[in-house]
Amino acid sequence: xxxVAVVRFPGSNCETETLTAIERxxxxxxxxxxxxxxxxxxxxxxxxxxxxxxxYLRSGAIxxxxxxxxxxxxxxxxxxxxxxxxxxxxxLCEAHLLPGALLRNAGQRFLSRPVDVRIExxxxxxxxxYAEGDVLRIPVAHGEGRFAADEATLAMLxxxxxxxxxxxxxxxxxxxxxxxxxxxDIAGICNAAGTVVGFMPHPERLAEASLGSAAGxxxxxxxxxxxxxxxxAA
Amino acid sequence: xTFHVHVRVIPRPGLLDPQGQAVEHALxxxxxxxxxxxxxxxxxxxxxxxxxxxxxxxxVRTMCERLLANPVTEDxxxxxxx
Numbered sequence: 490x491x492x493v494a495v496v497r498f499p500g501s502n503c504e505t506e507t508l509t510a511i512e513r514x515x516x517x518x519x520x521x522x523x524x525x526x527x528x529x530x531x532x533x534x535x536x537x538x539x540x541x542x543x544x545y546l547r548s549g550a551i552x553x554x555x556x557x558x559x560x561x562x563x564x565x566x567x568x569x570x571x572x573x574x575x576x577x578x579x580x581l582c583e584a585h586l587l588p589g590a591l592l593r594n595a596g597q598r599f600l601s602r603p604v605d606v607r608i609e610x611x612x613x614x615x616x617x618x619y620a621e622g623d624v625l626r627i628p629v630a631h632g633e634g635r636f637a638a639d640e641a642t643l644a645m646l647x648x649x650x651x652x653x654x655x656x657x658x659x660x661x662x663x664x665x666x667x668x669x670x671x672x673x674d675i676a677g678i679c680n681a682a683g684t685v686v687g688f689m690p691h692p693e694r695l696a697e698a699s700l701g702s703a704a705g706x707x708x709x710x711x712x713x714x715x716x717x718x719x720x721x722a723a
Numbered sequence: 724x725t726f727h728v729h730v731r732v733i734p735r736p737g738l739l740d741p742q743g744q745a746v747e748h749a750l751x752x753x754x755x756x757x758x759x760x761x762x763x764x765x766x767x768x769x770x771x772x773x774x775x776x777x778x779x780x781x782x783v784r785t786m787c788e789r790l791l792a793n794p795v796t797e798d799x800x801x802x803x804x805x
């Protein structure tokens with residue numbers, strides 16, 4: 490069975506939902522302590538949402554140096570699947586596994602609400618079960634989600650098609666579509682190969698139809714079927 | 724020798740600093756209308772044992788590059804005193 494590790498840093502708070510979402514998608518979830526130095530045979534790793542190390546200094550800045558991150562980096566550099574959700578995205582940027590940074594929301598406020606994001610790229614480890622152009626309404630919950638990068642980096646991300654999710658305006662919606670002032674409405678990006686992906690929205694919070702929508706479920710089915718197909722899983 | 728080091732970490736010019744903006748508006752509403760360009764960063768104080776002030780500064784520079792500042796969004800200034 491495909492095994493996906495979910496790292497628990499001190500201050501993580503979305504690891505349980507993430508593990509449940511993995512299992513609902515047919516994978517085996519493994520809770521991985523931040524002090525571990527291996528991925529314990531996992532085929533993929535997810536850095537979950539939360540407030541690792543209390544967001545001290547900068548979100549993700551201290552988690553980046555956790556013992557487990559060396560194994561995460563090695564896995565990423567070997568082409569393994571790594572996904573960062575919310576705080577996990579911040580950790581991946583701080584670790585330079587993804588470019589750019591996530592800054593305080595332009596409106597200064599912590600935002601916990603649904604947003605509409607468009608799937609901009611299917612060719613990643615976690616979006617293949619969507620169609621390009623699909624718009625999902627899923628929750629964000631962050632104080633520091635404003636994606637920022639210099640002009641050259643933004644041009645590179647756009648030119649190489651490395652924006653995975655973008656905040657969009659849905660007709661009839663009366664709230665600002667870009668919740669945090671992110672450059673180019675970017676909600677999520679990936680590395681060149683599409684194997685390391687980070688985004689601010691929380692698909693694990695809306696991955697079960699009985700909650701009203703399973704809009705995020707296919708992030709996890711995409712990951713599990715990708716791992717199964719490429720034969721990484723035993 | 725022991726050196727006291729003061730590090731200032733400041734958001735890059737050109738990057739939106741919503742905290743700075745909010746404080747600037749608050750200052751204006753208090754009557755300080757002549758204030759512009761408010762930017763808010765962090766101040767970090769350290770005590771470092773090093774052979775010289777230059778060595779202390781070099782060590783702290785490495786700390787800034789690796790952890791204390793984010794090179795993507797922040798600049799830093801290091802002041803060393805004995």
